[in-house]
């Protein structure tokens with residue numbers, strides 16, 4: 001009890017298995033953790049090996065060693081543990097992509113709770129193949145349009161008679177769209193039937209200015225742009241529950257289970273693969289995974305998550321609140 005507990009908390013961005021770490025002095029008693037675990041740094045007395053406990057665990061294991069977060073020692077330790085050749089070749093880590101999951105260590109985090117006068121956090125949905133996040137988003141917003149809203153996208157396609165400027169879309173010329181894209185005004189954009197579509201940063205801001213929670217569904221590549229103190233995004237990764245095989249699934253078909261229509265085993269394999277790929281590349285940026293059984297239950301679960309988001313506190317990078 002002479003240990004004075006520090007107020008430093010980190011989120012682990014990789015899985016750590018002490019038994020596989022040749023550099024640890026304490027393999028048997030080391031603290032195993034998983035990506036996403038929150039660890040409280042207990043002592044930093046030894047610059048090479050800090051002591052930590054996992055938040056949520058009651059007991060502090062006095063021999064819980066794990067590589068520290070800052071300083072050059074980190075890179076060395078981490079490299080000996082995460083043994084990819086690429087790691088060992090790069091000498092100082094310079095020139096490595098900080099977004100590359102292979103180089104990730106820890107992120108310092110703190111509890112954050114949105115106060116009543118503060119703007120609501122941005123909610124970002126990403127989804128693997130078959131998740132249909134746009135439909136999910138529309139459904140949750142339609143249930144509660146006073147609290148939630150989409151960011152109105154820009155498009156170059158002509159306005160239809162029933163549509164209103166600024167409601168379904170911001171209708172712009174091709175020149176205007178291209179200029180905006182060039183000036184980095186979009187978080188993402190793409191082409192559909194020879195027309196351009198895109199969602200701007202400004203569109204998110206204008207939803208938040210009305211004190212509504214803005215929900216966007218984006219390709220995971222857009223996460224880098226959105227992870228800022230301004231937006232404080234809460235990232236939800238929606239994965240469809242993928243049945244073992246098509247045949248077994250149809251034998252157990254339940255009401256509302258027709259989500260994926262006539263899918264082949266290859267389709268199912270592609271869905272699994274897509275989820276694995278997103279998880280590997282972007283899992284460390286995800287706050288919550290939502291396994292989607294069917295639209296109705298996923299929608300109910302999302303609604304529950306959004307309600308808690310306004311009431312409870314969550315771990316966010318310290319840089320967002322400093």
Ligand code: 5GP
Nearest residue numbers: 153154155157188189190191192197198199
């Ligand atoms: P519509 O022209 O029928 O309103 O939309 C057609 C399609 O445009 C949508 O199904 C969707 O694929 C695409 N789209 C709509 N908004 C956006 C957007 O903000 N970004 C991208 N990349 N595509 C969009």
